[in-house]
Amino acid sequence: MKNFEIIKKDKKSQARLGILRTPHGIVNTPSYVFVGTYGRFLHLSPKDLKSTGAQLIIANTFHLWEKALKNKLKEGLIHKSFGLKIPVMTDSGGFQVLSLAFGDKNKVGKFMVGDSKADESYKRSKIKITSKGVHFDFKGKKVFLGPELSMNLQRQIGADIIFAFDHITSPLDDFEYNKKAVELTDAWAKICLKAHVRNQLNKKNKQILFGIVQGGLFPELRKQSAQSIGAMGFDGFGIGGSYTKKQISQILKWIIPYLPEEKPRHLLGVGKVEDILEAIDNGVDTFDCVIPTREARHGRLYTKKGHMDIRKGRYVSDQSVIEKGCKCPTCSQKISRSEIRALIKSEDRDINAAGQRWCLMHNMWFFNDLLENIRAALSRGTYQSFKKKCLKDFESNKA
RNA sequence: GGGAGCGUGACGGAGUAGUCAAACGUACCUGACUGUAAAUCAGGCGGCCGAUGGCCUACGUAGGUGCAAAUCCUACCGCUCCCA
Numbered sequence: 421m422k423n424f425e426i427i428k429k430d431k432k433s434q435a436r437l438g439i440l441r442t443p444h445g446i447v448n449t450p451s452y453v454f455v456g457t458y459g460r461f462l463h464l465s466p467k468d469l470k471s472t473g474a475q476l477i478i479a480n481t482f483h484l485w486e487k488a489l490k491n492k493l494k495e496g497l498i499h500k501s502f503g504l505k506i507p508v509m510t511d512s513g514g515f516q517v518l519s520l521a522f523g524d525k526n527k528v529g530k531f532m533v534g535d536s537k538a539d540e541s542y543k544r545s546k547i548k549i550t551s552k553g554v555h556f557d558f559k560g561k562k563v564f565l566g567p568e569l570s571m572n573l574q575r576q577i578g579a580d581i582i583f584a585f586d587h588i589t590s591p592l593d594d595f596e597y598n599k600k601a602v603e604l605t606d607a608w609a610k611i612c613l614k615a616h617v618r619n620q621l622n623k624k625n626k627q628i629l630f631g632i633v634q635g636g637l638f639p640e641l642r643k644q645s646a647q648s649i650g651a652m653g654f655d656g657f658g659i660g661g662s663y664t665k666k667q668i669s670q671i672l673k674w675i676i677p678y679l680p681e682e683k684p685r686h687l688l689g690v691g692k693v694e695d696i697l698e699a700i701d702n703g704v705d706t707f708d709c710v711i712p713t714r715e716a717r718h719g720r721l722y723t724k725k726g727h728m729d730i731r732k733g734r735y736v737s738d739q740s741v742i743e744k745g746c747k748c749p750t751c752s753q754k755i756s757r758s759e760i761r762a763l764i765k766s767e768d769r770d771i772n773a774a775g776q777r778w779c780l781m782h783n784m785w786f787f788n789d790l791l792e793n794i795r796a797a798l799s800r801g802t803y804q805s806f807k808k809k810c811l812k813d814f815e816s817n818k819a
Numbered sequence: 820g821g822g823a824g825c826g827u828g829a830c831g832g833a834g835u836a837g838u839c840a841a842a843c844g845u846a847c848c849u850g851a852c853u854g855u856a857a858a859u860c861a862g863g864c865g866g867c868c869g870a871u872g873g874c875c876u877a878c879g880u881a882g883g884u885g886c887a888a889a890u891c892c893u894a895c896c897g898c899u900c901c902c903a
Binding site: 733 | 845846847848850851852853854855856857858859860
């Protein structure tokens, strides 16, 4: 049976409704993927996680590995770690080369604000990239990560869907550098595929491997990368890179036509409300993002009419629920804004954690519900009007 | 009745003559957060202005010394502790 099946396509866009089959269950797509980097969600029990309705979650190979380095990675640890038998992904660790090795130093992250020009002082001074992988400093130690190692680690970790080890570039990198990065990502992709075939040889439930498209902000490189990675026989595709916000849908338009229609597409690290609507419109099936969880921990709560910062003084004695009519675990239990605020403002770590837990469950449920509504709209053939209304409501900011 | 000490911005709490509109913390206000080194971070927080500078009002109250005081002196008010 195929891993992925398209059930319905939107007539006015690239959006599609599908089913993704994994060893630990099916995922209805489009779907949000929540990030539990270290194999857990801070402050949430497995039962809590389940109550959010999450279909698919993702952990990080580099961080799991780095954390478990003292001992040894245990076989198939990831589902035990999350404490739940649900579909799980692991990212390859390629992004950490950008975010850890030089992201901080050069103030380069996933997103750039405005249109940045190449910075003369920008250099990859603390990182050495070879055909085998990347050497860089982490917490004062020399570390190495590459395609072969990432594949082996991901096999041990045991997620349902794993990613090839790629080379992400920064918005400050020029065409030449991006060209090399695409070539390197291609070369590594081949190594990953080979290792993957070997690793999965006698396994009953084979892991699903996604290759990753790069190419920076250059249409010809994006096309080249999509064609090349797209032809390699991966089970699905990740779309990577770092860019300015406005460039997401542009990049997708460059890539999507060259990726095999029948295979799933995952947009790496994008997940604001307006961005996911746009991504789905352009043919993306899944996407992971820290936004729902990180922002929940920081007190930002989502509603259909925008988001609110529950820590603000105006909620001190607000006895209403986060969003009227919301069926999330938090609102269902009638936990008031006032109570959540009091908890999350507490300096006591346990009390504070209890507040964060309510926020986490609400936000995760919110995004799952949003995706469920998107799927329903796709099913009915009303995605375009749904998208329009959803954005209008959300941007009204009357939370 | 006698002795000792203390009174600082919304609160806690530094400062004890000039670099003080006053450290720091909290509260409060704004804003960030997009393949998580993020239960985090940044800015503001007396008033006014023609504002990377200027003016006014401020450190219990009222006076005083001094070029200059939240910082020294006197009195008063209030609070705390000790002895009777």
